[in-house]
Amino acid sequence: MRLVLLGAPGSGKGTQAKILKQEFNIPHISTGDLLRAAVAAKTELGLAAKVVMDKGQLVSDEIVLGMLKERLAQDDAAAGFILDGFPRNLVQADMLDTLLNEINMPAEHAILIAVDPEEVVGRIAKRALEEGRADDTETVVRDRIKIYENQTAPVVEHYKQHEILSEVLGQGSVDQVQHRILSVLRF
Ligand code: AMP
Numbered sequence: 001m002r003l004v005l006l007g008a009p010g011s012g013k014g015t016q017a018k019i020l021k022q023e024f025n026i027p028h029i030s031t032g033d034l035l036r037a038a039v040a041a042k043t044e045l046g047l048a049a050k051v052v053m054d055k056g057q058l059v060s061d062e063i064v065l066g067m068l069k070e071r072l073a074q075d076d077a078a079a080g081f082i083l084d085g086f087p088r089n090l091v092q093a094d095m096l097d098t099l100l101n102e103i104n105m106p107a108e109h110a111i112l113i114a115v116d117p118e119e120v121v122g123r124i125a126k127r128a129l130e131e132g133r134a135d136d137t138e139t140v141v142r143d144r145i146k147i148y149e150n151q152t153a154p155v156v157e158h159y160k161q162h163e164i165l166s167e168v169l170g171q172g173s174v175d176q177v178q179h180r181i182l183s184v185l186r187f
Helices: 013-024 031-040 044-054 061-072 075-079 090-102 117-131 138-161 174-185
Strands: 002-006 028-030 081-084 109-114 165-169
Touching (some): 013 081, 013 174, 028 031, 031 044, 031 061, 031 081, 061 090, 138 165, 165 174
Parallel strands (some): 028 081
16 A cells, blocks of 8 residues: 555644554654654754754755655565655655656555644644644744645645545544545545
8 A cells, every 4th residue: 555645734644644554554654753853863964954844844855855765765665655744845746756656666545634724723732732843833833834735735736637636524533534534545
């Protein structure tokens, strides 16, 4: 199973990906998590990325693609993957197509978890209390949503054109959303 999960910040992508990872026994690859690990490890890349991430902006395409390429080369990804947080713009969508074609592992499904932007702000406020992420403050969240709408939303169209896009409603309980995703994948 090679799956790309799409959705606004706070749409529940990460939560759903963690459940799907257990269900299909394939890695959950989150570029946000990879970047946060580099920040925590205080690598040169991590220190540079932190400044950009704290403002809610996008880290450079080349840096994120490089990290992703390394991660996809690990053994566990041979069985498939759930991609969360990549691609974030059309350039990355093209880069990803090229990379996955090169390794003979094209994406099979792209699933958009559709949510109402106002609900997203509320959900992220809750996550800010639980996880203390520096980019979960209300001003940064609003900027991240703007970036999503301007740069990431067009990626949905990219996958529509590739005829692998499905859309599920992100409202309701975690279980309800999971069932919607599974019914798409098991169709
Ligand atoms: P996320 O955990 O997916 O919400 O990502 C947190 C932050 O990491 C984003 O706001 C960006 O600053 C950065 N980031 C994650 N994925 C990407 C990506 N594919 N391209 C550029 N920046 C990214």
